[in-house]
Amino acid sequence: MELPSLIPxxxxxxxxxxxxxxxxxxxxxxxxxxxxxxGGKMEPDESPTDALHREIKEELGCTLTITAALPPVIHTYPAATIQLHPFIATLSPDSSPPQAYEHVALKWLNRTELAKATLAPADIPVLDSYLTHSA
Structure with missing residues (x-):
């Protein structure tokens, strides 16, 4: 049986x-x-940070300053396996506020609210890593 390829x-x-x-x-x-x-899918030959800047600009219309990288996560959904590269970031000083161009809604949550949030399955280990990292 052939293993599915990872989608970065x-x-x-x-x-x-x-x-x-x-x-x-x-x-x-x-x-x-x-x-x-x-965030979103990386293009072929695109670095994770370049992809992140591109995806955030497309989806939210804002620009970021990356402050840290968290460990990558591999998660298998029924239709695909992804390798998720998470980053901690802040809005760049000259950034526009985030807008929901490709999402239904946006929410800013504090640590307590984040710990209780219902997230997509691949984001749960990312949240755990973040809460440990930023403790």
Whole structure:
């Protein structure tokens, strides 16, 4: 049996005033309605950080300053296996505020709210790593 290939994706835990941004996936997409850390698929030959900057600009219309990388996560969904590259970031000083261009809604959550949030399955170990990292 052949193992499925890994789909490389990236995400950002965007910090602002002791809160982190989460985004609700469009209802018609895979995992529709679930909350996630924003990001997306990497293009061939694109680094995780380049992909993150591109995806955040496309999805949220803002720019980031990456402050740390968290350990990658491999997660298998029924249709695909992803390798998720998570980063901690802040909004760049000259950034526009995030807008929900490709999501249903955005929420800024504090650590307590984040720990209770219902996230997409691949983001759960990312959250655990973040809470440990930023403790």
């Amino acid at each position: 994706v990236c995400c950002a835990l965007i910090e602002h005033e002791d809160r982190v941004l989460i985004a609700q996936r469009p209802l018609e997409k895979h995992l529709g309605g679930q909350w996630e850390f924003p």
